[in-house]
């Protein structure tokens with residue numbers, strides 16, 4: 448049995464208000480240590496809600512979450528890093544200062560900040576842009592900055608919410624390769640939320656397919672890829688079988704989400 452890194456039991460989230468919105472669950476999920484787990488589901492099914500509760504950014508209405516056997520409640524646990532959608536970088540800071548931001552705020556000493564920032568910037572191929580501002584970078588480069596900002600915190604689990612959604616297809620595939628490299632070299636557990644079935648199929652060990660809101664897992668698909676995979680897997684015949692299975696699970700749910 449692989450070691451469990453994060454575990455959700457009976458998790459549900461209802462947004463209160465005059466017309467409460469039942470966004471998620473109840474659902475159970477175990478993510479193994481070192482696993483690359485992707486979540487796909489129709490728009491509005493509760494994917495971001497799932498990430499928020501797992502990251503401790505919002506409390507579930509019901510249920511219990513643990514990360515490294517400790518309950519998650521109220522704050523982002525030490526060891527979890529979150530990457531949000533594009534343009535989460537601070538436009539008034541250089542790449543270097545964007546990457547250093549979290550460490551400086553945590554009061555890390557200057558030499559350690561410099562060492563870790565240098566590593567993260569080098570790892571993400573940003574060395575030539577260290578003194579540039581986000582506005583001077585392409586969308587793919589800005590997204591590398593956001594990943595470097597998380598990487599510098601040395602997370603043992605990385606949660607990403609549709610990080611490549613705004614990028615063109617080629618850039619998306621190449622960013623996927625970067626993410627695989629990061630996953631392999633850091634040994635971190637990854638949870639990737641995406642609306643792109645090909646991205647989920649190409650990158651992950653396992654894909655969780657969510658129903659229309661309130662989102663629950665209706666299928667869990669093991670891809671069976673080797674650890675040293677990359678985007679060339681899209682031309683493997685087995686890749687079509689994985690995306691086909693994802694789509695057949697998702698098709699009816701997507702129609703429901705569209706009111707069909």
Ligand SMILES: Nc1ncnc2c1ncn2[C@@H]1O[C@H](COP(=O)(O)OP(=O)(O)O)[C@@H](O)[C@H]1O
Pocket residue numbers: 462468469470488489490491492493494495496497660
């Ligand atoms: N703060 C909030 N207050 C009320 N409803 C919300 C809030 N955030 C999200 N929702 C609703 O919860 C549902 C799930 O949202 P979300 O988790 O963002 O879905 P996804 O990321 O899958 O598109 C949607 O119907 C959305 O409108």
Ligand SMILES: [Mg+2]
Pocket residue numbers: 494495496608
């Ligand atoms: Mg979302």
